[in-house]
Amino acid sequence: MASLENSTGTAAAEGVDELSNVLRDVHVQNLAAYSRLLEEESRTTTTENGPVTTADKELPFWDIVVVTAGDKQQKHCYRRRIDQKLAERSIPSRARYLVIEDPPNSKIGSGGSTCLVMKILQENFPTDFLLQARTLLIHAGGYSTRLPHVSARGKVFTTLPQANKPEGIQVLDLKLVLYLHLLKSMPPGVFLTSADGIELFSSSSPFPKDPKPFTITALAHPSSKQIGSTHGVYLLQDPEGLIPADRARKPKDQVALLLKCRKFLHKPSLDEMRRTPKLIYSNSLASGEEEEEVYTDSCYYFDPHTAALMAHVYPGLSTECDLEAWADILSFQDSSSPNHEAGSNGQEFNQHPLKQALHDANVQLDVMVLNASKFYHLGTMQEFIAATCSDRAFMSELNIRNINPGVAIIRPSLSTAGQQQDQDRGAPQWQPESPLFIENCRIPPTAQIGAGSILVDTDLPDTEGEEGVLIPDDACMFTLQLQEHAFVTFTFSINDDMKRAVSATASSEINDDTSLVLLERLKVFGTVPILAMLKNSDQQHQHKHRPPTSQIQACGNNLSLWTAPVFEIASTAHESTCFALDRLARVRQFQSGGQGREKQSVVPQLTTNILGWVSLKDAARIAREL
Structure with missing residues (x-):
């Protein structure tokens, strides 16, 4: 277990x-x-000048x-x-x-x-x-x-x-x-x-x-x-x-x-x-x-x-x-x-x-x-997860021991009230010997975590049915708090080049059409266009769930995963996590060739509006001030 x-x-x-x-x-x-x-x-010791x-x-x-x-x-x-x-x-x-x-x-x-x-x-x-x-x-x-x-x-x-x-x-x-x-x-x-x-x-x-x-x-x-x-x-x-x-x-x-x-x-x-x-x-x-x-x-x-x-x-x-x-x-x-x-x-x-x-x-x-x-x-995601989860020499030398081979877990965050219930229902699923880094997260027993993933400061939602949330292989997922009631959960692949930029045209002017081109050319998880990752981003619903053109314009004619404002801001950490899981579901759908009807999300339906859109660059800057 x-x-x-x-x-x-x-x-x-x-x-x-x-x-x-x-x-x-x-x-x-x-x-x-x-x-x-x-x-x-x-x-x-206390002296006349204070503690020493x-x-x-x-x-x-x-x-x-x-x-x-x-x-x-x-x-x-x-x-x-x-x-x-x-x-x-x-x-x-x-x-x-x-x-x-x-x-x-x-x-x-x-x-x-x-x-x-x-x-x-x-x-x-x-x-x-x-x-x-x-x-x-x-x-x-x-x-x-x-x-x-x-x-x-x-x-x-x-x-x-x-x-x-x-x-x-x-x-x-x-x-x-x-x-x-x-x-x-x-x-x-x-x-x-x-x-x-x-x-x-x-x-x-x-x-x-x-x-x-x-x-x-x-x-x-x-x-x-x-x-x-x-x-x-x-x-x-x-x-x-x-x-x-x-x-x-x-x-x-x-x-x-x-x-x-x-x-x-x-x-x-x-x-x-x-x-x-x-x-x-x-x-x-x-x-x-x-x-x-x-x-x-x-x-x-x-x-x-x-x-x-x-x-x-x-x-x-x-x-x-x-x-x-x-x-x-x-x-x-x-x-x-x-x-x-x-x-x-x-x-x-x-x-x-x-x-x-x-x-x-x-x-x-x-x-x-x-x-x-x-x-x-330890300067890259690949180096980090390999050292802390797979490199037995590094782990031995640096006093790292994991009960589950390959799985490094820091500050598990199971709620006291639900801990016994979770233990009775089983344990989260991951591949034996798979590298996996988890820090300050709650992982419900229904969750399935892909190999090579990094999860930080994120509570995955539990589900009623047998099928739980699924984190794909090689995912990097983490939540940042921006204000008292503003959260964003980011999703990348550990193999993504965060600073690799794409451009639309030779012109510096960006409109609705060129912003779509940029979102189509910018890839996440190696081959998945950002546009495909966004909810309802098909031609019929393309304006319903994507950042406004003005925010894309602010990035100039070069867009990267570091600067792209394509991540939803929610009023709670739970809602931001649900947005992230929806994105990951669309990534999986694209990677599978989009064959067949997409399975209904196991994530509870969101009833609140998006507070805004943010890039990792801006979110990191804002989160530092808290």
């Missing part, structure tokens, strides 16, 4: 190797240390934690969530938490944002403090269009399931856990990471205690060539053959290797990697086959002097510089011939102030090679 709980049992051994066990043990130790930090926060928490010097923690935001609105949203965590004592209060947003109407990118953060830190803290402080910088700005179910709350507040916590763990909290063992040897400076990357290191990965001033120390992980083609790759100086020797050791015996970087290649092609000597390393598998790997980027550290240099550079950057914190900053040694995408589109001159300053200051790029490490990217 399916159960809406996470298990505390032992993870299946399949897919979990010796390295996974090492990384899991380190993470368990970090979780225990983090729990001690939080317990310490609860032990306070006694800090345990044996438990190092960050002095400053910075989360970046895309704009002022996102900053306020992040700030509220962080303040709530502090009030609940669910994150350590000994750190200073800052949320820093990009300037309005700018496009400075994560690299420009890094420089801005350094400038603001200089303006808000004494120099002596910054020279001794350890700062965690988490880049989390933007709307998360490729992970739409967190577009309102932001990637840094994405929730992952946990074995012993029904509410799961959010990425911000996880980031505070992941690097605790590194803090034991990390010198003052800034540690930079992204909100959609999960990095795991063994405990034998210390930082150099006294790094030279003007040094960037980047962490490198062994990755397949395919992964290397979508990330940054390091070409390393290893005259003594330290890397092959360390690769031959068992994971528990592997150590951190601090090497010089000869060159940083951003998203190199497979051919470029093959042509570059000493870039690829071979690995003999148990099957006898040879595996080829490269060393890819993730997070990196830089010392206080480099931080001050970045702060000094910021005023000279263009508001449209669109610098990337990895591609541009880590490639500063080769400023004459940038090999990243931005350098080829005419914006090269905007990037030179920072790269030139790093080059002129003789900043050194060191690479800490961590063979006993892993990097996971």
Whole structure:
């Protein structure tokens, strides 16, 4: 029987190797240390100056934690969530938490944002403090269009399931856990990471205690060539053959290797990697086959002097510089011939102030090679559901346990009154071993959930008959509250490209006819026209249930699933869910070729009017303000 709980049992051994066990043990130790930090926060003494928490010097923690935001609105949203965590004592209060947003109407990118953060830190803290402080910088700005179910709350507040916590763990909290063992040897400076990357290191990965001033120390992980083609790759100086020797050791015996970087290649092609000597390393598998790997980027550290240099550079950057914190900053040694995408589109001159300053200051790029490490990217719906539901190594390493294999469930929301009745009637149906992510949802026993689906903040209606609501395979379904009495439930495929735009004509003028063309050309679930997804959208009833032309006009001649105002706003969450289920029924009808008469919807008939139409882009913005 399916159960809406996470298990505390032992993870299946399949897919979990010796390295996974090492990384899991380190993470368990970090979780225990983090729990001690939080317990310490609860032990306070009262003085004439108020309550004081006694800090345990044996438990190092960050002095400053910075989360970046895309704009002022996102900053306020992040700030509220962080303040709530502090009030609940669910994150350590000994750190200073800052949320820093990009300037309005700018496009400075994560690299420009890094420089801005350094400038603001200089303006808000004494120099002596910054020279001794350890700062965690988490880049989390933007709307998360490729992970739409967190577009309102932001990637840094994405929730992952946990074995012993029904509410799961959010990425911000996880980031505070992941690097605790590194803090034991990390010198003052800034540690930079992204909100959609999960990095795991063994405990034998210390930082150099006294790094030279003007040094960037980047962490490198062994990755397949395919992964290397979508990330940054390091070409390393290893005259003594330290890397092959360390690769031959068992994971528990592997150590951190601090090497010089000869060159940083951003998203190199497979051919470029093959042509570059000493870039690829071979690995003999148990099957006898040879595996080829490269060393890819993730997070990196830089010392206080480099931080001050970045702060000094910021005023000279263009508001449209669109610098990337990895591609541009880590490639500063080769400023004459940038090999990243931005350098080829005419914006090269905007990037030179920072790269030139790093080059002129003789900043050194060191690479800490961590063979006993892993990097996971959770930036897309496919990556997210694969990691949390199917990747047994990831699940073992990150303390994820599911009673039902493949089904990750966070905060089940069965009503107390109806829970026993639901249990008596059975359990929701899903395919065995199918990946399925459910967060804060009520799933009635009559529901049938397709494989590969993501359901968040949605209560599916129960039905009287035997046939219940049906969620198709690979669906992403989530509800946002816009006002006290305004809700919208979105439906996509996890394989949809949210930003792929369609256009109607060469003209920028849009009328009723061109809006229909746009709605016909814009596809959801891969091949289904938006027009077919809308209720009564046939020629006879085409004006009865679709957004007004004026709203389509506001999008210009380019329409995408991110900007299209094709989702109904309802006065209750239940009604918005029913609208969404109607859309999914029409998607299924189109996919089946529209053969025969469509089955009558199992969703209760709606008697209220639509309050309006909204796009995901606008809904995410509005929902942030609640």
